[in-house]
Amino acid sequence: MLLGSLDLLQDDPSGFFRLAVLIAFSLITAITVHEFSHALVSTTLGDNTARRLGRLSLNPARHLDTGGTIMMFVAGFGWGKPVPVDARQLSRGHTDMALVAAAGPLSNLIFAFILAIPFKTGMLIPDGLSLDRVARVMTGGFSDGASDILALVIFFNLLLGIFNLIPLAPLDGSRIVSGIVPPEHSESYAKLQRGGPGLLVAIIMLDYALGLGILWGTIGPVVRALTTIATGY
Numbered sequence: 502m503l504l505g506s507l508d509l510l511q512d513d514p515s516g517f518f519r520l521a522v523l524i525a526f527s528l529i530t531a532i533t534v535h536e537f538s539h540a541l542v543s544t545t546l547g548d549n550t551a552r553r554l555g556r557l558s559l560n561p562a563r564h565l566d567t568g569g570t571i572m573m574f575v576a577g578f579g580w581g582k583p584v585p586v587d588a589r590q591l592s593r594g595h596t597d598m599a600l601v602a603a604a605g606p607l608s609n610l611i612f613a614f615i616l617a618i619p620f621k622t623g624m625l626i627p628d629g630l631s632l633d634r635v636a637r638v639m640t641g642g643f644s645d646g647a648s649d650i651l652a653l654v655i656f657f658n659l660l661l662g663i664f665n666l667i668p669l670a671p672l673d674g675s676r677i678v679s680g681i682v683p684p685e686h687s688e689s690y691a692k693l694q695r696g697g698p699g700l701l702v703a704i705i706m707l708d709y710a711l712g713l714g715i716l717w718g719t720i721g722p723v724v725r726a727l728t729t730i731a732t733g734y
Contacts, residue, residue, distance in 0.1 A: 523649075523650060523653055524653070524657075526650075526654070527653045527654045527656070527657040527658075528570065528657055529561045529565065529570075530561075530654055530657070530658070531609055531612075531654070531657045531658045531660075531661045532561070532564055532565060532569075532570070532580075532581040532661065533559060533560075533561045533564050533581075534608050534609060534612050534658070535564075535581055535605040535606070535608060535609050535661055535662075535665070536556065536563075536564035536581040536582065536584055536605065537556075537557070537558065537559055537564065537608075538604040538605050538607070538608035539551070539556075539584040539586075539601055539602075539604050539605045540552070540556040540557045540558075540584045541557060541604070542600060542601050542604035543584065543586045543591075543601045544557055546591050546592070546593075546597045546600065546601065547590050547591055547592055547597075548586055548587050548588075548590035548591055548601075549590070550585050550586060550587045550590070551584050551585065551586070554585060556584050556585070563582075564581045564582055564584075565581060565582060566580060566581050566582040566583075569581055569582070572705075580665075580671070580672075583671070584601075586598065586601055595679060595680045595687070596680050597680075598676055598679070598680055599676060599677045599678075599679065599680020599681060600680070601676075602673040602674075602676035602677045602680070603673065603677050605662075605665060605673050606661075606662040606663070606665045606666050606673055606674075607662070608662075609658040609659065609661050609662030609665075610658070610659065610662040610663075610727070612658050613654075613655045613658035613659045613662070613727070613731055614731045616651055616654055616655050616658070617651075617655055617731035617732045619651065620648075620651070620652075620731075620732035620733060620734060621731070621732060621733045625647060625648045625651065626648065652732075655728070655731065655732070656724070656728070659724045659727050659728060659731075660720070660724055663720045663723050663724055663727070664716075664720055667701075667719070667720070669694070669697040669698075669700060669701050670694040670695070670697030670698055670701075671697065671698055671701075672697075672701070675694050675697055678690070679691070679694070704716060
């Protein structure tokens with residue numbers, strides 16, 4: 502995200518600072534909702550590990566992963582600190598693990614749709630979301646500023662939710678799929694997923710080094726479609 506707006510740092514340092522603050526706020530909000538939901542569902546399904554380790558909390562400090570936050574802040578893709586889950590305490594094993602994994606992305610999507618109600622009902626009117634426009638937030642009227650802030654929080658929640666549904670380890674999508682893979686194929690699937698982190702990092706690096714746009718080309722249309730459905734714009 503910020504890598505694409507370095508020109509703004511030279512042209513409008515205060516605008517760049519506002520942009521950095523708003524991206525940080527949006528990311529922290531999205532990651533906190535995401536990880537708290539993992540902890541809530543795992544606790545509900547019988548595993549007290551997250552509660553015992555203090556992860557059943559809406560305190561952002563409990564959930565932020567330094568590397569993942571930096572990646573999302575700079576590149577737009579990242580992660581929070583994984584919520585520990587003990588499958589032995591879950592009554593339905595892999596099935597419950599899949600539900601715990603699905604809770605994070607679904608919570609981001611639901612939260613985004615709730616936040617979009619002011620747009621959907623016409624209380625706020627979005628004026629197009631771009632980094633340059635967001636950098637000018639708080640320089641105009643209250644309505645424009647609220648619209649820009651809300652739009653950015655909605656965007657990052659949709660982005661984090663859809664990104665984590667990609668079925669590559671360590672993303673939630675891989676654990677969701679593992680919960681529905683037939684038992685006789687679970688070991689083969691686990692072996693396949695061992696290369697997931699390396700593949701994911703390679704895709705991200707190739708995207709930024711060569712401008713291939715693989716990730717955004719995959720999830721971008723879904724994020725845009727959900728934005729339209731949620732906001733009505």
